[in-house]
Amino acid sequence: MTTSESKKAVVLTSGGLDSAVTAALAMAEGHECHCLIFDYGQRHRIEIERAQQIATALNAASSHVLDINLTKISQSALTTSMPVPKGHSIDDIGQGIPSTYVPARNTIFLSIALGWAESLGASSIFFGANVLDYAGYPDCRPEFVTAFNTMAQLGTKQGVEGSPITVHAPLLKLTKAEIIVKGIALGVPFGLTHSCYDPSPHGTPCGACDSCLLRQKGFQDAGISDPALEDH
Amino acid sequence: MTTSESKKAVVLTSGGLDSAVTAALAMAEGHECHCLIFDYGQRHRIEIERAQQIATALNAASSHVLDINLTKISQSALTTSMPVPKGHSIDDIGQGIPSTYVPARNTIFLSIALGWAESLGASSIFFGANVLDYAGYPDCRPEFVTAFNTMAQLGTKQGVEGSPITVHAPLLKLTKAEIIVKGIALGVPFGLTHSCYDPSPHGTPCGACDSCLLRQKGFQDAGISDPALEDH
Numbered sequence: 199m200t201t202s203e204s205k206k207a208v209v210l211t212s213g214g215l216d217s218a219v220t221a222a223l224a225m226a227e228g229h230e231c232h233c234l235i236f237d238y239g240q241r242h243r244i245e246i247e248r249a250q251q252i253a254t255a256l257n258a259a260s261s262h263v264l265d266i267n268l269t270k271i272s273q274s275a276l277t278t279s280m281p282v283p284k285g286h287s288i289d290d291i292g293q294g295i296p297s298t299y300v301p302a303r304n305t306i307f308l309s310i311a312l313g314w315a316e317s318l319g320a321s322s323i324f325f326g327a328n329v330l331d332y333a334g335y336p337d338c339r340p341e342f343v344t345a346f347n348t349m350a351q352l353g354t355k356q357g358v359e360g361s362p363i364t365v366h367a368p369l370l371k372l373t374k375a376e377i378i379v380k381g382i383a384l385g386v387p388f389g390l391t392h393s394c395y396d397p398s399p400h401g402t403p404c405g406a407c408d409s410c411l412l413r414q415k416g417f418q419d420a421g422i423s424d425p426a427l428e429d430h
Numbered sequence: 431m432t433t434s435e436s437k438k439a440v441v442l443t444s445g446g447l448d449s450a451v452t453a454a455l456a457m458a459e460g461h462e463c464h465c466l467i468f469d470y471g472q473r474h475r476i477e478i479e480r481a482q483q484i485a486t487a488l489n490a491a492s493s494h495v496l497d498i499n500l501t502k503i504s505q506s507a508l509t510t511s512m513p514v515p516k517g518h519s520i521d522d523i524g525q526g527i528p529s530t531y532v533p534a535r536n537t538i539f540l541s542i543a544l545g546w547a548e549s550l551g552a553s554s555i556f557f558g559a560n561v562l563d564y565a566g567y568p569d570c571r572p573e574f575v576t577a578f579n580t581m582a583q584l585g586t587k588q589g590v591e592g593s594p595i596t597v598h599a600p601l602l603k604l605t606k607a608e609i610i611v612k613g614i615a616l617g618v619p620f621g622l623t624h625s626c627y628d629p630s631p632h633g634t635p636c637g638a639c640d641s642c643l644l645r646q647k648g649f650q651d652a653g654i655s656d657p658a659l660e661d662h
Contacts, residue, residue, distance in 0.1 A: 234503075266498050271466075271546040295587045301548035302541055305585045309534055309541040314503040316533035337585040345581035352577050353537050353569040355527045 206230045206320035208311045211253055211261065213245030215391045215413060216326035216369055218252045219381040223368050224324040225256060226384055232318060233261035234311050238303075239269035239277050244401040248392045255387045264310060274300040275395070282396040284406035288415055291408045295334045298395055298408065304337035308346055308365060315363045316354050328369040328377065343367050374416025382422065389425035403427075438462045438552035440543045443485055443493065445477030447623045447645060448558035448601055450484045451609050454616040455600050456556040457488060464550060465493035466543050470535075471501035471509050476633040480624045487619045496542060506532040507627070514628040516638035520647055523640045527566045530627055530640065536569035540578055540597060547595045548586050560601040560609065575599050606648025614654065621657035635659075 207229040209221045224231050233253035237246050246263060253261035269277045275297040276282075283296055304327065311323045327338040336342060343365055350365070351357035369377050381388060393413040394403035403410050403426075417424040439461040441453045456463050465485035469478050478495060485493035501509045507529040508514075515528055536559065543555045559570040568574060575597055582597070583589035601609050613620060625645040626635035635642050635658075649656040 262503055264498070264503065266496070266542075268545065271494055271496065271542070271549060273549040295590070299587055300545070302545035302582075302586055305581065306538070306541040306545055309537040310498075310503070313500065313532070313534035313538055317503060317505040336587060336590045339584070342581065342585045345577070345584050349537065349574065349577035349581045350534075352571070353574040354534055355531055355568060358527070358568045 206232065206315075206318050207322040207324055208232050208234050208315045208318065208320055209258070209324040210307055210311055210326065211235050211249045212326070213248035213252065213392045214326070215374075215381070215388065215393055215416075216328055216377060217249075218256070218386050218388070218391050219377050219384065220324050220326035220369060221252070221256050221258065222381060222384040222386045224322070224366075229322060229324075230259045231256070231324070232314065232320070233258045234307070234314060235261060235263045236307060237263055237265045239267050241276055241282075242392065242395055242397055244397055245392045248390050251390045252387060255390060262314070266306070266310075268300065268303075268306075272300055274298060276300050282404075282407050284396075284404065286408055286411065288411055291412060292334050295336065296408060299335055302337070304335070304342075305346070312350050312354065312363055316356050321361060321363055323363060323365045325365050325367045326369055327367045328372060328374075330371060330373050340367075340370055343370070373419070374412055375419035378416050378420040378422060389428070391426055438464065438547075438550050439554040439556055440464050440466050440547045440550065440552055441490070441556040442539055442543055442558065443467050443481045444558070445480035445484065445624045446558070446641075447606075447613070447620065447625055447648070448560055448609060449481075450488070450618050450620070450623050451613040451616065452556045452558035452601060453484070453488050453490065454613060454618045456554070456598075458616055461554060461556075462491045463488070463556070464546065464552070465490045466539075466546060467493060467495045468539060469495055469497045471499050473508055473514075474624065474627055474629055476629055477624045480622050483622045484619060487622060494546070498538070498542075500532065500535075500538075504532055506530060508532050514636075514639050516628075516636065518640055518643065520643055523644060524566050527568065528640060531567055534569070536567070536574075537578070544582050544586065544595055548588050553593060553595055555595060555597045557597050557599045558601055559599045560604055560606075562603060562605050572599075572602055575602070605651070606644055607651035610648050610652040610654060621660070623658055
């Protein structure tokens, strides 16, 4: 692998705040970033368009929207007509696994990123998971990322040949406020990011799902007003 | 989880010989089998149709063809116009990783199977990998399967709650001949199975790719004539 290839990275890009900051961080570290975006049948489809806009705004080397319709094989409030839970107390978020959990979603996304990374000759995958104020998802935890990396090393040609592809989750232990402060310093276009699980058809956030509540608290704790509420 | 749910299984079904025997084995063990078939842009597309026919012939509880177009993000002789290697000596197969390796393919397929299994409340995934006469693929090895299971336990709700989903690869250490003998005993419709990586537009096997050569040797060693060569 050449030096240039070793700085290639695939970035899971959801259109949300965490993955936008993750992409900006990867670029600030000198990676040539290839943004992988999924159209998986999510009800908050606006995030797909936003993810593409974010990749462009951050000058990603490329972006790709992969269609993978999980609606017929996945039971989740994000992929079916099950209601999205709303109105939780902020302290209750992260207690237990909510109905917005999409079975094995991050495993699926990281696996596809792994395949693309290997085809590109990239050595890194960047993943915006974060555990401190996460909404109870098992596949956003450090032990999951570590286990994924072990599996990825054994299951790929690059891994077997001594150049494993590694998943980096630089936001894993940061609070939402810390992520926002970091993003502001990196010039992340937060006005383009979308967090809500259950937006209006025009993309207006509901303001009451767990993802909206975590976002609101993050901006509040960071002492910054949310540009997405002004811009859109 | 009820007793009935615990016997549900997702079976990766490729249309090939190994996965057909694996599905038949899972059924013989009393599993309610849900066959997962991938349309991933493979050049040997006939295997998709054969996989559906096999699922029906074996009386699977359900089957689902998932579209996931890997051609734009995957470098492999199976997904691009790269030539499929042919005419190897049988003893050379399995030495090194061939150009028919699709980056992270089995990781991707198993991850999607994991999501479906969790949505079904299944406890098992059946996977027809086999290592003894495999064509050098890193993601067909026992250590990969073990690492996948560890990752799956940590990354799913069922795993975290104490009912992990486990990948079973019952053919892992069998020779092709042993797999064929087992399949005959189980009534596997080998005439429907397709192994060739580079068939004619009508589905006729090339007879010279690694997959054809391994199949020919398997039937020869088992002392059985290949019904697929008679039926199709």
